[in-house]
Amino acid sequence: MTSPQSIKTLKINDIHVSGVEGQTILNVAREHDIEIPTLCNLEGLSPSGSCRLCMVEIKGSPRLLPACVTPIEEGMEISTDSARLLKYRRMIIELLFAERNxxxxxxxxxxxxxxxxxxxxxxxxxxxxxxxxxxxxxxxxxxxxxxxxxxxxxxxxxxxxxxxxxxxxxxxxxxxxxxxxxxxxxxxxxxxxxxxxxxxxxxxxxxxxxxxxxxxxxxxxxxxxxxxxxxxxxxxxxx
Ligand code: SF4
Ligand code: SF4
Known part of the structure; x- marks a missing residue:
């Protein structure tokens, strides 16, 4: 008999949301109409975490984490749209433009x-x-x-x-x-x-x-x- 999947409750941008164990932050955010920018991610393909645009802040973590490959955890408090994140996302886009033609x-x-x-x-x-x-x-x-x-x-x-x-x-x-x-x-x-x-x-x-x-x-x-x-x-x- 398979065990029932456990439900996790968390907060994204101060909004209470829930998801199933194993879901990523990006999946749960999208299910709740919270947009997180991505370029390498595409629904239907495995996530790779390579473009780093979907980095989010998680309370208590000193590091930014990629939402597309980070599983949700009970009680997480996530910010997806802070000024710091916008600054890094702009920088990533600028670097992509500068890198090639x-x-x-x-x-x-x-x-x-x-x-x-x-x-x-x-x-x-x-x-x-x-x-x-x-x-x-x-x-x-x-x-x-x-x-x-x-x-x-x-x-x-x-x-x-x-x-x-x-x-x-x-x-x-x-x-x-x-x-x-x-x-x-x-x-x-x-x-x-x-x-x-x-x-x-x-x-x-x-x-x-x-x-x-x-x-x-x-x-x-x-x-x-x-x-x-x-x-x-x-x-x-x-x-
Ligand atoms: S941008 Fe480059 S790596 Fe991405 S799909 Fe196009 S050819 Fe492939
Ligand atoms: S087989 Fe692969 S490389 Fe060839 S067209 Fe299809 S997706 Fe592109």
Missing amino acids: HICAVCVTNGHCDLQNMAQRLGVDHIRFTYRYPNLPVDASHAQFAVDHNRCILCGRCVRVCDEIEGAHTRDMCCRGIETLIITDLGKPWGTSDTCTSCGKCVNVCPTGALAEKGKSVAEMAKRRAFLPYLVMRREVRK
């Missing part, structure tokens, strides 16, 4: 980009850090899609959807730190991949213009993500 005016996802939207939402109107202007490649060897590393924020959504939903595991990350890049298979041109099914799931979950369909012009590449909750729901039904 995000020229929105000539990007296929201009107007449909999660990074651009997040910058607007957090009031980031200038970048205080020196732009790196790295010299990064574009791989347009696939018949339908292209990857532009200049726009990649290394959120890992494409890696997770390809592995967890499509089951191909064509994508992964290579190298470390500032040298990190997403790769196809073991670093082959995308068009020569033996494992890619050309499903396009990675393109559609990508938050920026890093993955796009060929033939799209500036601002034409809107992402279609309705397949993700649908596929996840169908899997739950079949269990």
